[in-house]
Structure formats: C-alpha cells, structure tokens
Amino acid sequence: MNNTIAYIKQALGNHFQPEEVRSLTHLILKDVCNFEPHQILLHKDKELSEVTREQIRQIVNRLLAHEPIQYILGSTSFYGYSFKVTPAVLIPRPETEELVDLIVHEEHAENLRLLDIGTGSGCIAISLAKQLKQPVVSALDISEKALEVAKSNADANQADVRFIHRDILSSDDLQLEKQDVIVSNPPYVMNREMEAMKQNVLDYEPHNALFVPDEDPLLFYRIIALFGIRYLKEGGRLYFEINAALGQETKVLISELGYRDCILSKDLSQRDRIIKATR
Numbered sequence: 001m002n003n004t005i006a007y008i009k010q011a012l013g014n015h016f017q018p019e020e021v022r023s024l025t026h027l028i029l030k031d032v033c034n035f036e037p038h039q040i041l042l043h044k045d046k047e048l049s050e051v052t053r054e055q056i057r058q059i060v061n062r063l064l065a066h067e068p069i070q071y072i073l074g075s076t077s078f079y080g081y082s083f084k085v086t087p088a089v090l091i092p093r094p095e096t097e098e099l100v101d102l103i104v105h106e107e108h109a110e111n112l113r114l115l116d117i118g119t120g121s122g123c124i125a126i127s128l129a130k131q132l133k134q135p136v137v138s139a140l141d142i143s144e145k146a147l148e149v150a151k152s153n154a155d156a157n158q159a160d161v162r163f164i165h166r167d168i169l170s171s172d173d174l175q176l177e178k179q180d181v182i183v184s185n186p187p188y189v190m191n192r193e194m195e196a197m198k199q200n201v202l203d204y205e206p207h208n209a210l211f212v213p214d215e216d217p218l219l220f221y222r223i224i225a226l227f228g229i230r231y232l233k234e235g236g237r238l239y240f241e242i243n244a245a246l247g248q249e250t251k252v253l254i255s256e257l258g259y260r261d262c263i264l265s266k267d268l269s270q271r272d273r274i275i276k277a278t279r
Contacts, residue, residue, distance in 0.1 A: 001046045004056060005029075011060045024069055028059050031073050066200040079127040083153050088145035089121040090209045095267050096185050099241045099274050100124055102265070104131045106276070107181060107237070111136060115176070115231070117168050117184040117224055118142075120209060122150030122161065124183055129159040138176070140164040143208070169223055178233045185241035186220035187212050193245075217246060218253050225257045225277075232279040240275040247272025 005025060012021045026037045032055050033048070048056075062072050070076040070091045075084050078092040079100050085091055100123075107114075110133040116125035119139035129137040139161050141147050147163050154161045166174060168186075189210045194202065201210070212219050221240060228238045238259060242250045247264050255262045259277035267273035 001040070001044050001048060004048055004053060005040070005044075008056065008060060012063060015064060024063065027069055027073065028056055032056055032059070066198075066203050068200045068204055071204060078121075078123045079131075081123075081127060081130065081157050083121050083123050083126075084149055084156065085121055086145075086149055087204055088143060088206060089149050090205055092121060092123040095273050096124065096241055098267050099183070099185065099239060100127045100131070102274060102276070103128060103181065103183060103239055107132060109180070110134050112180040113177060113233075114138070114181040114183065115140065115179045117182065117227075118186045118209070118220075119150050119163070120146050120185075122153045122159075122163075124185065125150070125161050126154050126157050126159040128183070129154075129161050130157065136162075138162045138164060138179075140166050140168060142167045143206075146206075146209075168220070168227065174231075176231055179231055179236055180233055181237050181239065182224065182228050182232055183239040184220070184224050186224060188217070188220070188241075188243040188246070190214050190217045190243070190245075217243065218250060221250055221253060222257070225254050225259065228279060229258060234279060236279040238275075238277045238279065242273060242275055244271035244273055247275075250275055 008025050008028060009021055012024060029035045029040060032052055059072055063069060068091055070085050071087055075082055076091060079097050083092060112132060112135045114128060114135050114137050116139040119125050119141045122139055125137050125139035129135060139150060144165055147165055151163055187210055191211055191214050251262050251264045254275060254277045259279060262275065262277040264272055265274040
C-alpha cells in the first residue's frame with residue numbers, strides 16, 4: 001500500500017496542488033480499495049493485487065489526461081447526497097450547494113411547487129425535494145441523456161421529482177401549474193472566458209450547459225425571468241446562480257423585467273453568485 005500511495009503522489013504531484021493530490025489519493029483508494037481516509041494508515045503494509053494496482057494506474061492515467069475524477073469514478077457528493085455523473089451532465093459545484101442552502105433556509109412553507117430549469121444531474125431539484133417540507137418538485141432539461149442521469153439520481157436518493165424534457169428557449173406550450181419557486185443554474189460562461197478555464201472542464205464537460213454567446217451573455221436569465229412572469233405565482237420567488245462577472249447587470253435585468261426585492265448575494269469566495277427576486 002505504501003508503494004501505491006507513493007506512486008499516486010509522484011505521478012500527480014507535478015500536475016495538481018498538494019491538497020488536490022491528497023484528496024485524489026483518498027478518493028482513488030476509497031473507490032478501488034474501499035478504504036476510508038482514516039483506514040489508510042491501518043492498511044499501509046497491505047499488499048495490493050496486480051488487478052488492483054492496474055485499476056489505480058488507469059485512474060491516474062485518466063487524471064493525467066485531464067479527465068475529472070468525478071467522471072472517472074462516476075459519482076460525486078452534493079449537499080450530503082451521492083449523485084451519479086456522466087459527461088452528459090455538469091459536475092455539481094460548491095457554489096451550487098450555496099444556492100440550494102439559501103433556498104433551504106429561505107423557503108419554510110409546506111407543499112411548495114418548485115421548478116428547476118436546466119436540471120442536469122438533478123442535484124438542485126433532488127436536494128430540495130429531500131430538504132424542503134413535502135414540496136412538489138419538477139425539473140426541466142433540453143438533454144434526454146441528462147434527464148436519464150437525473151432520473152437515476154432521483155431513484156437512488158428516493159426523491160419524488162417530475163422530469164420534463166423541454167428546451168426553455170421554446171417552451172410556450174408547456175403545461176405547468178403556477179409555481180411558488182423557480183430555480184436555475186443556467187449556462188452563463190461567456191466564450192471569451194474559455195481561456196481562463198481549466199482543461200478538464202473544456203475537454204470533458206458539456207459545452208451546451210456551460211457557454212453562452214459573448215453578444216448575449218444574459219440570454220438564459222432573460223428567458224427564464226420572462227418564463228417566471230408567466231408561471232410564478234404572485235409573490236413567487238426566482239433564484240439564480242449567476243456569472244460573477246455580470247452580477248450587477250443580471251440584477252438590473254431582473255429588476256427591469258418587473259421583479260421586486262431583487263437581492264444579489266456573494267458566495268464564500270466573496271464573488272457575486274446568487275440572485276433572489278420576487279414576482
């Protein structure tokens with residue numbers, strides 16, 4: 001085991017920060033050997049089989065090719081739940097956990113009707129279905145493959161979510177009751193921001209869930225806010241995760257479309273990240 005740990009650290013050391021190497025080592029050993037971090041020391045003298053060592057080598061090689069560890073292992077943790085992830089869906093981020101946490105702490109009523117637009121892995125909708133008080137949760141996405149992943153995650157987490165296959169950009173005929181809450185983490189990365197992004201994101205995560213045209217970076221916020229004018233109850237709430245570079249612009253847009261009490265909040269990194277507004 002000690003030799004294997006040394007191999008992982010040496011192979012990844014020139015490509016990842018020390019804390020990332022430590023975390024990746026723990027994830028690899030948990031997945032392949034079923035060892036929790038606190039158990040590794042206890043098994044330091046254990047001799048691993050050649051099959052096990054080969055599994056670890058393959059994971060390391062995929063990491064060196066910039067493939068995200070979440071796709072390699074096929075799952076990730078989000079808001080205390082385990083979610084299957086594939087290249088058909090974005091990998092859930094900590095910032096999105098902050099969005100979910102805000103809604104959990106803001107929305108206390110029972111039987112809320114809630115719609116998640118652009119659900120991807122279903123992490124927002126499913127977490128809220130589990131955390132809120134008997135909500136009626138729906139989740140919409142343009143991608144059939146993403147919805148397959150989201151449905152499997154709902155089943156695995158025993159969450160009651162209705163999934164809808166629809167393009168939010170052409171959803172005029174959507175048969176939907178008035179909602180108390182609409183939440184979305186839509187595509188918001190401008191094409192010109194690509195250069196600053198990590199290779200593992202650019203090479204592996206679905207671009208249609210990430211990027212918007214430079215000439216219309218608030219496209220999805222405008223469309224979803226207009227959708228909310230039609231489908232939110234009077235006094236219903238709209239929650240967005242946003243591009244930190246466009247916080248004020250997004251807030252102005254939402255306010256100009258007729259929403260009130262528009263609040264722009266920062267994430268733990270002190271970057272503009274969440275908007276809440278009232279219909």
